[in-house]
Amino acid sequence: MESKIPEISTCNNNHLLPATPTYTNCFCFFCIISETEPNLRKSGIYHYFKQMPLKDDQEHVLVLSALWKIAMTKPNDPEFPSLGIFRCMAKLIQKGVSDKAWLLRHQNIYIPYYAAHIIGSYAMNKPKFTQKALNSKVLQPLLELLQGKISWVERRVAIRALGHLTSHEATFEAITEHEVEIIEAAINIASSCIDEVYREFLGLKEFERLDYHKNLITRGIGGLELENRKAEEWASELQCWSLYLVDRFVRRRKRCLRLICKKKQFLKDLCGMWGGLMSPSSPAGVGVLRTLCRTRIGRETIADLHQVVDCICNVSRSSDYRQYMAIESLVELVRDPVTRYRVIDAAAPVLADLVELKSIRGRLKHRVGQEIMQALLHDYHKIKFCRSSFGSERTKKILEELWNSKVDRVRKEKLMNEEEIREKEELSNVLKNEANKKFRLGEIENSLMNYSKALGLCPLKLAKERIVLYSNRAQCYLLLENAEAAISDTTRALCLSSTVNCTHSKSLWRRSQAYDMKGLAKESLMDCLMFVSNRFGLRRCRRKKGFKIIPYYAARMINKQMNSTWIFAPAKSKTHG
Template sequence: MPKELTGTDISCFFCNLEEPDSLVRRNEIKNYFRNMHLVDDQELILVLSGLWRIAMTESEEGELPSLGLFECMASLIDKGIKDRDWLHRNQNIYIPYYAAHIVGSYTMNNVDLAVKAVEAGTIPPLLDLLRGNMSWVEQRVAVRALGHLASYERTFEAVSTYEEEVVKVAMHLASTCVEVVYNMFVGVKDKNKRLKYHCDLLTRGAGLGDMETENRKAEEWASQLQCWCLNLLNCFAIKGMSLDLICKPSFLQELCEMWGQIANGTSPSGIGLIRLLCHSKVGRRCIAETENVIENLCNLSRSSDDWQYMGIDCLLLLLKDPDTEYKVMEASISCLIDLIEVKNLGGRANVGEIIKRTLCDLKLRNSKAIMSPEVQRALEELRNIIIKRRNEKAIPDEKKDEQRVLVALIKQQGNHCFSIGRIQEAINKYTEAIELCPLRLKKERIVLYSNRAQGYLLQREPDAAISDTTRALCLSNPPNSHLKSLWRRSQAYDMKGLARESLMDCIMFINGGIRSKDKKQLKVPHEAVRMISKQMDSTWLFKAAQSKMISKYADTTSMSLFDVDRIYLEKLPNLKISPRNKGCMTAGLPTISEEPLLNWKEKRNAEGAEGSKESKIWFQY
């Protein structure tokens, strides 16, 4: 080996970074990058991890990329894929991961560096990682880097050269990555059978984490991998490319289940791509023909999810299109009627008025069309609300006071019926009061809707309860802040088996109770804690993968889960680190600190079943 590539000179690479003479520094670094792929020393990973730290903290600094950094990273990834003997020596198994991560970190917010990365030939080796030529860990950083390159006009064309393959692989990864991570890692219960370098990366260095730490990080990374795949698909969809592929009914249904999860609270994930597709003719047509997607959009629109407004946007876009309005009208119109009094939502003003205008236009366009009884009833209710709002302006103040007193009296009658168990009579009284109550008396109407919803819950009518609680929550200020309605809608969604919607409302309920000055408003804390526990278990990212593994093996054969672990581990024969390298130094691995994973399980276990004031950090918005 040439002298300049010995282990001693590798260590001096960091000295070169501190060289005050810029000409000497640049020449030394350029020479090192040119020959780095020839290095065969276990300290090579220290250089890669140091470069990764620089890329994460000084990504706007373009000196290293100008000296051949990207060409060097491309060569290292290519060598790791093609030379398996080299890959399994020393600590080289980590190198393709860090090399791809460095490319992604430098190109994250800098279009000029993205151009340099493309010119350096990074796309082909990144595609090799994306295809799965190593493992899901490398796929995660490869799709991240490719997503950044595809997000700029100046570099998108280079990625789009591989359009069909990139889109197909990204769709497949988004659909399968959660199951893959579970089968290949989380579901492997014997820690000794997990890939060692995966454990090291996930726990920020060898020996620093237990299986719970590894599993939490794997959950975070699986969620990121899925979200970054969708981000890559967004880059094509926004340009109207590969829509026929992306809009396959099976994939559209899967998008509804791609939540983003706790690890990616700022990512709209599946709903973000669905909304983007709704801006295209092809996307609207395919979505309108997929019944499950419309149902999920309706559920999202009547929830306290951060992306509620996106669900509303999608429904309105579908109703404004003459080619899709008939297909979604019956499923969505009742849902939208419940939302016409909401004000600001998701940073949008007058959302309810926009909904009202859209429905009025729909009614005008279809004034002579034959509609189903459900649609007719909904439009008639809309008409009555508009007329009532207009007529109330002419009512004198004395008459309004009389109405308020009468409404209060009827509500008391309803409360009395409720207290003695005459639920249907109570519902009838609340209905009468709602019809008489002036629209401007929002607080009174919130209580009436919420009380009637409680009656519907006791009668096991969750759809009616969801409708009434949604109307109450739209009237609250800010929207989705009336605690009793949140709790009642959470229960209604639980009756329907909609765990995600139930979880969101229950979290909002507990958080609102914690923030409230009037602690008496929090009536059912223990029940709410149990509800959160139940729904978090139901919405766990790996729940479906776990159930599938158990049903496939444990229930149909005499296999134990230990055998299942072994089977899945054996699917990665090329990535097993040679026994002679078990003693390799790993202390040089850097700390991986990207999007933080919220450790809600640990918090819940520490607090116990009673919960505490810190419950509000179980799930961040």
């Protein structure tokens, strides 16, 4: 016999249900999901989802909170998606957007947030769930939240849900009807969300913050410190998911590609968007630039933005997870015959430092350095003999040195016998020792010259010896306040160290100092963190007993750069002058 759920019914047992309840004509959600008879449970849930948007019940928030937990822990469970949860959530969001009086009644202010979060969680993994969500008309309510109809908190979960909806090939095309609207909103959010979160939450005094924002951020646990930390995390995620959405549309839609190429200021701003360091898989701002560099129109646009090219160059020599994206971008720009001549002066010095690189943190496991060298030298003879207007004299000199060291010198050393190689090694070692003595005596310039001569003689196959020479010469450059030369030498040392399965800690610290000298706080911070990680990593801690302490000089550098790179630092300066 089919059970009918009454139009209006309440549960008087405060949800303290027996282990095996008997189903009654009760509209309490917790009674319904505790039903052991499958058909009655299914029917009850279906009717509950159908009736929920039509009722004004103060227990809706409690139900949605429970549904949110279920969706987060069991996103692949087909039960609720098959019984109408998407349509229910879409109607609740729409009601919250269109009826402000209802939104402010009871605890209804929480409903749009939970509803969008539930949609995003169920759309995360299963394409068939995503299709059900789109068929249930969730797109328009999510777009309403994306456009800021309520607040930044709802924006965060709306863009998360849209990111999952667009991540499945089967349903991506169905969303493209709103592609311009979505990409415009995503660009706006990525550009402004940090300022918005600071202005509407973090920059406010504790008593000025909206209670429902505080409760959602901390789940009612913790005080001001936790609120601030979570707000920073949420702001970073908001920017991260916005950039992911931009990246998805730029990859797949030419219309969106042309649209973003017109946003010159946004392209410049992308350089400073990390996209959330907690998520190495996110594209970040440089990841979006890499996507653009894979297209002709994108390369031509970026090649004309010198500020963007300089940023990509800086990131390509850094220690953070974006390095491989930046290297790919530069190589694409240098390979293209149209953009090559526009970027070569900026790219050549940087890429020449990376030709010894074999892989980047497990990525690009092929010989990435070989690809870089081929990209730089593919028309070298034309440059050398035709005396073309290609690049500056400095660039031509860099390419000539690269050719001599990586092509001519390799050939010559292959023809040498073991005795000749040994003689060069011994002479290089003598020069290195002489340079060390002069360095200790304070004769920095003479020491630098001897290190350079030693490098010119040291056989290419002696990677460990060349690491030390490059790193020591970088220290000389640091003392002479030549930050760019120090970055170049430490980068070469670090690229060589990747070939011998170690990372040269001294070079990391020296490059961190050089970046600090140039005012590149993010790059300095990442090198310093890597330096600390290498020096006091888990493996070393297991081998040696005792508590490890970060050196004072490294802790001071980290603190300085953390303050400089704080995600809300620009927003704070705008607000407080």
